[in-house]
Amino acid sequence: MFLEPLREPGTRLATEYHGGKAGRFWGFEKVVLEDITIFRPRKCPHCKQGDVVFDELDFPYCPSCGNEPFKAQPKRRSRQDIEQYRRLKAQKTGRIIYK
Numbered sequence: 001m002f003l004e005p006l007r008e009p010g011t012r013l014a015t016e017y018h019g020g021k022a023g024r025f026w027g028f029e030k031v032v033l034e035d036i037t038i039f040r041p042r043k044c045p046h047c048k049q050g051d052v053v054f055d056e057l058d059f060p061y062c063p064s065c066g067n068e069p070f071k072a073q074p075k076r077r078s079r080q081d082i083e084q085y086r087r088l089k090a091q092k093t094g095r096i097i098y099k
Contacts, residue, residue, distance in 0.1 A: 020054075020056075020058055021054035021058045022054055022055060022056050022058065023053060023054065024053065024054050025041040025042070025051060025052065025053055026041075026042055026051075026052035026053060026054065026060040026069065027041075027042040027052070028040065028041060028042060029041075029042050029043075042069075044062035044064065044065060044067065044069065045069050046062065046065055046067045046069075047062060047064055047065040047067075049064050049065075050062045050063050050064030050065065051063075052069050
């Protein structure tokens, strides 16, 4: 029985090319010490001890306490903002305004 490949031969996913984020730091904070600028890894907001890194599934976590850092909620847009955006987009596609 012959199984077909899931994707074309010779093609790879982006994580296969770049290796994903596993083991990388979640973010950096800028610290200035005597006219020297240092970027050090961001500390965990829960325990304030461990540096937050990405796991195998590309989710950030703290290795010392095991918690995920809090994630900022996306900004909620009002109905007026959405309607204004749609009107401007319609004008651009209709060549009424040029930007």
